Amino acid sequence: MSNIVVYGKKKTGKSLIKMLQKLNKEAILYDDETEYEDDLFTSESLVLVSPGVPPRAKGLSAAQKVGAEIMGETEFCFRYCKGKIISVTGTNGKTTVCEMTASILRDSGNRQTYLLGNGGVPFSEKVLDVQPDNIVVLESSSFQLYGCKSFAPYVAVLTNIAPDHLNWHESMDEYINAKKNNFLRMTDGFAIFNKDDGAAVELSRECKATKLYYSLRDNTANCYFDGENVILRGNGKESEINARFIGGFARHNVSNALAAILASCCAGAEPCAAVSSLRNFATPPHRLQKVDIIDGVAFIDDSKATNVHAAVSALNCVEGNIALILGGSDKGEDYGEIFRNAGADVKAVVAVGQTAEAIYECGKRFGRNVIVLGDFKQAARYCFDLLKPIGGTVLMSNACASFDSFGGFEERGDYFARAVKEIKSENQKS
Numbered sequence: 163m164s165n166i167v168v169y170g171k172k173k174t175g176k177s178l179i180k181m182l183q184k185l186n187k188e189a190i191l192y193d194d195e196t197e198y199e200d201d202l203f204t205s206e207s208l209v210l211v212s213p214g215v216p217p218r219a220k221g222l223s224a225a226q227k228v229g230a231e232i233m234g235e236t237e238f239c240f241r242y243c244k245g246k247i248i249s250v251t252g253t254n255g256k257t258t259v260c261e262m263t264a265s266i267l268r269d270s271g272n273r274q275t276y277l278l279g280n281g282g283v284p285f286s287e288k289v290l291d292v293q294p295d296n297i298v299v300l301e302s303s304s305f306q307l308y309g310c311k312s313f314a315p316y317v318a319v320l321t322n323i324a325p326d327h328l329n330w331h332e333s334m335d336e337y338i339n340a341k342k343n344n345f346l347r348m349t350d351g352f353a354i355f356n357k358d359d360g361a362a363v364e365l366s367r368e369c370k371a372t373k374l375y376y377s378l379r380d381n382t383a384n385c386y387f388d389g390e391n392v393i394l395r396g397n398g399k400e401s402e403i404n405a406r407f408i409g410g411f412a413r414h415n416v417s418n419a420l421a422a423i424l425a426s427c428c429a430g431a432e433p434c435a436a437v438s439s440l441r442n443f444a445t446p447p448h449r450l451q452k453v454d455i456i457d458g459v460a461f462i463d464d465s466k467a468t469n470v471h472a473a474v475s476a477l478n479c480v481e482g483n484i485a486l487i488l489g490g491s492d493k494g495e496d497y498g499e500i501f502r503n504a505g506a507d508v509k510a511v512v513a514v515g516q517t518a519e520a521i522y523e524c525g526k527r528f529g530r531n532v533i534v535l536g537d538f539k540q541a542a543r544y545c546f547d548l549l550k551p552i553g554g555t556v557l558m559s560n561a562c563a564s565f566d567s568f569g570g571f572e573e574r575g576d577y578f579a580r581a582v583k584e585i586k587s588e589n590q591k592s
Contacts (some may be wrong), residue, residue: 164187164188164189164190165204165206165207165208166188166189166190166207166208166209166210167186167189167190167192167202167203167207167208167209167210167225167230168182168190168191168192168210168212168213169192169193169209169210169211169212169215169219169221169222169225170192170193170211170214170215170280170408170571171191171192171196171212172212172214172215173237173284174212174213174235174284174286174562175191175193175212176191177284177286178210178212178238178284178286180193180286180287181287181289181290184290185290188521189201189210191206191412192217192221192292193215193221194220194289195223195433202220202224202405202547203225203227203228203230204228204230205226205228205229205230205243206230207225207228207230207231208230208231208233209222209225209230209231209232210233210234210238211231211232211233211234211235211309212235213235213236213280213303213305213306213308214305215233215305217308217309217330217331217332217336218332220561221441224462231359232309233309234306234307234308234309234310234524235285235306235312236285236300236302236306236307236310236313237309237310237312238286238315239285239286240310240312240313240314241312242289242290243285243292243298243429244275244292244293244294244296245276245292245293245294245295245296245297246296246297246298246315246316246317246429247297247300247315247316247317248263248297248298248299248300248315248316248317248318248319248425248426248428248429249300249302249313249317249318249344249504250263250299250300250302250318250319250321250425251301251302251304251307251318251319251320251321251341251344251420252321252322252323252325252356252362253301253318253321253322253323253324253325253326253340253416253469253471253472254322254414254467254469254471254472254475254502255276255321255322255417255418255421256280256301256302256303256319256321257280257281257301257446257449257466258415258418258445258446258449258472259319259321259418259421259422259425260277260279260299260300260436261277261443261446262303262418262419262421262422262443263299263421263422263425263426263429263437264277264299264438265440265443266422266423266426266431266435266436266439266440267297267299267426267429267431268500269435269436269439270426270430270431270432270436270439272294273295273296273430274295274297274379275296275297275298275299276288276292276297276298276299277290277299277301277548278298278299278300278301279300279301279302279303279306279387280301280302280305280306281301281317282301283299285300285306297429300315301390301492304326304327304331304337304340304341304346305327305330305340307340307343307344307469307581308331308336308340308343309339309340309343310343310347311347312347312444313343313344313347314347314348314349314351315344315348315351316350316351316428316429317351317352317353317354317425317428317429318344318345318348318351318352318353318354318369319344319353319354319355319421319425320341320344320345320353320354320355320356320362320365321356321359321362321417321418322356322359322361322362322471323338323341323349323359323361323362323365324353324361324469324470325337325469325470325471325495325496326468326469326471326493326495327469327494328495329493329494330493331493334518338361338365341365342365342368342434344556345369345371345468346368346369348369348370348371349370349371350371350372351371351372351428352372352373352374352424352428353366353369353371353372353373353374353388354373354374354375354376354421354424354428355369355373355374355375355376355382356375356376356377356417356421357375357376357377357379357380358377358378358379358380358417363375368415369576370580372575374396374424374428376417376420376421376423376424377420378413378417378420380418381393384396385420385421385423385424386420387405387408387409387419387420389406389409390404390405390406390409390436391403391404391405392405392408392423392433394423394424394427394433396427400441400496401433401434403404403433403434403437405437405440407440407441408437408440411445412445412450412479413475413478414475414479415445419440419443422436423436423437423440423441427516439464446460446466447463447572447575448463448464448465448466448571448572448574448575449464449466449467450462450463450464450476450479450559451463451464451575452577453578453579453582454582454583456546456554456582456585456586456589457550457589458550458554459546459549459550459553459554459556459559460554460555460556461542461546461553461555461556461578461582462476462480462555462556462557462558462559463575463578463579464476464557464558464559464560465558465560465564465571465572465574465575465578466565466571466575466579467559467560467561468493468560468561468562468564468571469493469495469561469562470491470496470497470499470500470561471499472559472561473488473500473559473560473561474499474500476559477500477503477504477508477557477559478503478555480557481507481553482553482554482555483507483509483549483553483554483555484507484508484509484554484555484556484557485508485509485510485512485544485545485548485549485554485555485556485557486500486504486510486511486512486559487512487513487514487538487541487542487545487556487557487558487559487560488500488512488513488514488517488521488559488560488561488562489513489515489516489517489518489521489560489561489562490514490515490516490517490560490561490562490563490564490565490566490567490574491515491517491562491563491565491566491567492516492520492560492562492563492565492566493563495561495562497517497520497521497524497525497561498524498527498528499561500524500561501524501525501527501528501530502528504528504530504574508546508556510533510543510544510545510548511525511530511531511532511533511543512532512533512534512535512545513525513532513534513535513564514534514535514536514537514538514540514541515566515567517562517566518534518535519534521561522534537567537580538558538574538577538578538581539577539584540577542556542558542581542585543581543585546585549568558575558578560574
């Protein structure tokens with residue numbers, strides 16, 4: 163029997179098996195639904211854990227009990243990665259920062275760049291292809307960073323910290339400790355922090371690598387946007403690059419752009435080229451994506467907002483009358499911050515899915531009447547009818563994961579887009 167057990171049978175688990183095969187190592191693929199003999203885990207076992215497996219899964223408890231070595235995919239792949247790693251984590255923004263960074267580096271054209279990690283191509287799928295002069299842009303979730311003991315990228319980015327995944331992590335402290343693994347063991351290279359996020363700044367004090375900061379508010383930061391220009395500072399040099407087009411991005415994406423510019427410059431991109439590269443950057447779908455406008459009512463799909471912090475950010479990006487659609491599967495968050503930020507311009511809050519009742523009860527505490535409906539089609543129609551006489555925006559920014567009814571936030575966003583299409587068709591007939 164092999165001493166290597168890959169724990170988790172989904173995409174990452176299958177990718178780890180293929181990686182091990184390339185290394186001529188045999189492994190057993192395991193999950194908690196599979197029955198194996200009692201001695202599957204021994205003190206000689208190496209258990210490679212897929213990021214979706216929670217820390218207190220029963221198989222992990224059994225492995226810990228016998229003293230097996232337990233290691234996540236990120237930690238394992240790091241040991242085989244020959245290229246430089248730019249690892250981006252944070253509660254929100256990490257996907258966009260990664261895609262912006264990879265786009266800048268690919269446009270620079272002088273190095274092979276891999277975009278790997280959370281939600282995309284697993285690290286283990288490509289790590290053995292990475293050469294010493296290549297760059298890996300790695301999206302690192304708290305699941306992937308959990309338990310890392312030696313992981314130390316060349317560039318680490320922390321976008322922000324807010325409560326998330328508290329149904330997976332035992333506490334907020336455990337979540338934060340996982341995020342810190344992105345930079346805690348760095349002794350060289352660069353660690354980049356969002357100076358506008360108090361929690362990120364606080365955590366930066368624990369970093370021993372060269373620290374750099376980006377900001378929309380502090381003009382002394384290493385990377386700052388003044389509304390017209392991006393100002394870059396480092397190594398005693400300062401660059402001022404015209405970037406008026408960045409002002410057309412949603413506010414949170416201006417911040418994401420600064421993080422990406424700073425990260426790519428740390429990896430060798432020229433400042434002017436890094437800024438210019440973002441001129442043609444297309445924001446990934448389901449992130450404040452305008453679906454359509456029907457009779458003066460705009461529909462925005464922000465299905466990627468799977469936590470409260472992201473939903474609040476979306477609310478702050480939309481002007482005028484708003485009908486807000488929330489809800490999905492429970493991640494253990496409190497929704498109070500949404501209602502604290504829902505001013506008089508929020509004409510209705512509609513809740514759908516597993517968390518609808520919890521959102522309704524939270525709304526009551528803040529004196530807001532929350533409408534609970536059966537699905538997102540009903541919610542979209544209700545919001546359209548409400549706003550049609552006055553104009554405004556139907557904003558689906560869920561503040562929850564999607565797994566109560568959908569396979570992921572993309573599927574939920576597509577469902578919402580189909581609902582909007584049906585509304586448009588019905589409206590044209592009436």
